[in-house]
Amino acid sequence: MTLSLLIVQLLNGLQFGILLFLVAAGLTLVFGVMDFINLAHGVQYMLGAYLAVTFVSLTGSFLLGLVLALAAALLLGLALEFLVFRHLYERDHLDQVLATFGLILLLNQAVKMIWGAAPLSVPVPEFLSGNVRLMDGILYPTYRFALIAAGLGVGALLWFVVEKTRTGMLLRAGASNAPMVSALGVDIRKLFMIVFAFGTMLAGFAGAMAAPILSVEPGMGDTVLILAFVVIVVGGIGSIRGAFVGALIVGLVDTLGRSSMNDLLRLFMAPASARATGAALSSMLIYLVMAAVLFVRPEGLLPAKGRS
Amino acid sequence: MTTFRFGLALGCGALALSIASAQAQEPIKIGVVSVLTGPAASLGQQVRDGFQLAVDKNGGKLGGVPVKITVIDDELKPDVAVERVRSFVESEKPAFVVGPVFSNILGAIAKPVLDSGAFLISPNAGPSTMAGKACNKNFFVTSYQNDQVHEVLGKYAQDQNYKRAYIIAPNYQAGKDSLAGFKRYFKGEIVDEVYAPLNAMDFSADLAKIASSKPDVVFAFLPGGLGVNFVKQWSQAGLQGKIPFLSAFTVDESTLPAQQDAAVGLYGGMTWAPNMDNPQTKDFVKAYEAAYKIVPGSYAQQSYDAAMLIDSAVKAAGGAGNPDKLREAIKKADFTSLRGKFKFNTNGYPIQDFYLVKVAKRADGKFQTEIAQKVFSDYADPHAKDCGLK
Numbered sequence: 001m002t003l004s005l006l007i008v009q010l011l012n013g014l015q016f017g018i019l020l021f022l023v024a025a026g027l028t029l030v031f032g033v034m035d036f037i038n039l040a041h042g043v044q045y046m047l048g049a050y051l052a053v054t055f056v057s058l059t060g061s062f063l064l065g066l067v068l069a070l071a072a073a074l075l076l077g078l079a080l081e082f083l084v085f086r087h088l089y090e091r092d093h094l095d096q097v098l099a100t101f102g103l104i105l106l107l108n109q110a111v112k113m114i115w116g117a118a119p120l121s122v123p124v125p126e127f128l129s130g131n132v133r134l135m136d137g138i139l140y141p142t143y144r145f146a147l148i149a150a151g152l153g154v155g156a157l158l159w160f161v162v163e164k165t166r167t168g169m170l171l172r173a174g175a176s177n178a179p180m181v182s183a184l185g186v187d188i189r190k191l192f193m194i195v196f197a198f199g200t201m202l203a204g205f206a207g208a209m210a211a212p213i214l215s216v217e218p219g220m221g222d223t224v225l226i227l228a229f230v231v232i233v234v235g236g237i238g239s240i241r242g243a244f245v246g247a248l249i250v251g252l253v254d255t256l257g258r259s260s261m262n263d264l265l266r267l268f269m270a271p272a273s274a275r276a277t278g279a280a281l282s283s284m285l286i287y288l289v290m291a292a293v294l295f296v297r298p299e300g301l302l303p304a305k306g307r308s
Numbered sequence: 309m310t311t312f313r314f315g316l317a318l319g320c321g322a323l324a325l326s327i328a329s330a331q332a333q334e335p336i337k338i339g340v341v342s343v344l345t346g347p348a349a350s351l352g353q354q355v356r357d358g359f360q361l362a363v364d365k366n367g368g369k370l371g372g373v374p375v376k377i378t379v380i381d382d383e384l385k386p387d388v389a390v391e392r393v394r395s396f397v398e399s400e401k402p403a404f405v406v407g408p409v410f411s412n413i414l415g416a417i418a419k420p421v422l423d424s425g426a427f428l429i430s431p432n433a434g435p436s437t438m439a440g441k442a443c444n445k446n447f448f449v450t451s452y453q454n455d456q457v458h459e460v461l462g463k464y465a466q467d468q469n470y471k472r473a474y475i476i477a478p479n480y481q482a483g484k485d486s487l488a489g490f491k492r493y494f495k496g497e498i499v500d501e502v503y504a505p506l507n508a509m510d511f512s513a514d515l516a517k518i519a520s521s522k523p524d525v526v527f528a529f530l531p532g533g534l535g536v537n538f539v540k541q542w543s544q545a546g547l548q549g550k551i552p553f554l555s556a557f558t559v560d561e562s563t564l565p566a567q568q569d570a571a572v573g574l575y576g577g578m579t580w581a582p583n584m585d586n587p588q589t590k591d592f593v594k595a596y597e598a599a600y601k602i603v604p605g606s607y608a609q610q611s612y613d614a615a616m617l618i619d620s621a622v623k624a625a626g627g628a629g630n631p632d633k634l635r636e637a638i639k640k641a642d643f644t645s646l647r648g649k650f651k652f653n654t655n656g657y658p659i660q661d662f663y664l665v666k667v668a669k670r671a672d673g674k675f676q677t678e679i680a681q682k683v684f685s686d687y688a689d690p691h692a693k694d695c696g697l698k
Contacts, residue, residue, distance in 0.1 A: 002520065215533040
């Protein structure tokens with residue numbers, strides 16, 4: 001592999017990691033602060049993408065469509081919180097898994113009834129549709145740079161909110177000891193509602209940002225959900241910093257594994273068996289990383305403070 | 309008393325008459341097995357709708373006899389499919405089962421259907437096993453043998469004298485069969501042979517490798533959402549129009565609404581396209597678009613042909629009562645296929661022409677594949693020789 005190709009692949013890995021971070025951030029917030037396993041986070045990501053399809057085609061503008069989709073995702077999050085999640089906070093994890101798994105089935109089917117089963121798409125916005133020429137005549141899509149920027153922006157915003165504001169302080173306190181925060185007179189229900197709705201909006205944002213590069217179809221959230229869980233387990237549950245680092249690790253390992261595993265194996269294997277092993281091994285790689293992290297640091301690489 | 313007897317006799321006569329007429333009007337039972345749940349549902353809907361369109365066009369009859377259609381959703385799960393199909397054939401005793409879309413489902417339902425004595429007509433799945441040793445006298449295919457579509461692109465790449473090819477498919481059996489099919493005819497150098505995960509979303513790593521290794525041609529078998537992801541990212545990486553893109557089941561009418569402009573100019577292989585120049589195709593495309601608001605793809609077309617095949621066979625056999633007569637009539641394939649030419653080989657698979665098709669944007673802004681050139685004429689699959697049928 002040449003140096004320029006390596007740089008492009010690093011960029012690809014970074015970009016994939018950022019996308020995963022956008023999904024995982026909301027999941028880790030809800031999981032960490034509320035101790036709530038939300039399997040429906042993936043379908044909320046899918047809904048963000050579908051809302052973007054609808055609003056972008058309605059308004060004809062990507063930015064306007066994105067804003068409307070985010071607003072709709074937030075409303076949807078509040079509605080789901082009110083109708084379903086509110087009643088599950090006190091229950092144990094198994095009940096939460098069952099109920100949110102039911103939501104996956106329900107929402108996947110609902111999406112199919114409303115938008116149809118065929119894949120849909122969002123066009124790349126005009127002002128981001130070009131390419132940036134990297135060395136060696138390799139073009140890199142501008143939109144992917146925009147995606148990286150958006151991810152870094154969200155990361156910075158989350159860091160600021162969690163570390164520097166009063167709400168963030170309550171969040172961190174809630175993550176370490178929710179009953180105590182409640183005993184100190186904080187309306188923990190309201191806090192949970194805000195966290196949950198915000199988490200849904202983050203998932204929706206990830207979906208809407210992914211819509212121009214990925215196929216928008218029923219079930220698109222299921223794959224992402226598994227990867228997001230890997231990310232937060234690697235990074236440490238409830239920790240935004242952990243989700244960021246975990247997402248970058250997963251993104252880079254997956255991309256570099258897929259792009260160089262075959263070539264690596266070919267050094268000491270026949271091409272045909274290198275291909276077969278390479279394909280199998282590279283899709284396993286992130287899970288191997290997760291297993292290794294769990295073995296060395298069961299609480300994740302950068303766990304939230306006060307949680308272990 | 310006599311009046312009473314006379315009345316009774318009259319009553320019995322009337323009853324007998326009404327039974328006789330009911331028998332004449334007894335509808336032919338047909339099961340349509342298709343995937344209507346999950347990401348592949350858009351293919352399954354075309355199979356269901358293409359069949360229904362043919363029946364509607366004939367006034368709810370096939371071969372002049374009314375038909376009763378039962379649609380069965382196989383959910384793309386072999387265990388679900390076999391359960392539902394078995395209970396259907398046992399309780400309803402259908403004359404025909406039409407379906408399914410995917411070969412793994414066909415493998416699951418073939419035995420229960422064929423054991424029940426029904427004819428099984430596949431409007432899409434054409435596995436090599438059932439073309440060879442496992443062929444059956446009551447099994448017919450109105451699509452193609454799966455390998456052939458991939459061979460079309462391999463043959464074309466070879467004819468174009470391309471020297472270096474980059475080929476990519478999902479990491480499962482059909483993906484391996486696909487690349488093997490391509491390589492059967494393409495004799496140049498394979499720059500890289502990539503098996504992507506079945507749930508791959510981001511192909512940027514592969515696209516970067518393609519851009520840097522600069523192959524003469526790329527061949528992809530990436531069905532459904534995989535193809536949508538790949539083709540959109542292909543165009544965003546600035547590769548559209550730079551490297552010839554050949555594919556199988558990657559750009560078709562089921563994915564084009566999502567791929568749109570990114571797919572224009574990309575190639576696929578097929579036996580038919582919506583712009584095929586014959587009157588029956590023009591009527592079919594017009595009627596399908598009016599009824600279902602989308603451009604029909606090969607799935608709908610092959611299912612429509614399956615219905616027209618049943619129509620011709622029932623007409624020739626004078627009903628669906630005699631399986632031997634029906635089988636002889638089916639083998640003749642005496643119907644007007646949307647493809648024009650169509651005949652059956654001894655194994656129940658078609659012998660037909662294959663084309664290179666190219667994605668185009670129509671004047672009304674919709675997208676469709678269009679015939680670019682003929683690649684194979686009267687092409688029969690090689691497995692027929694392993695089939696014992698005559």
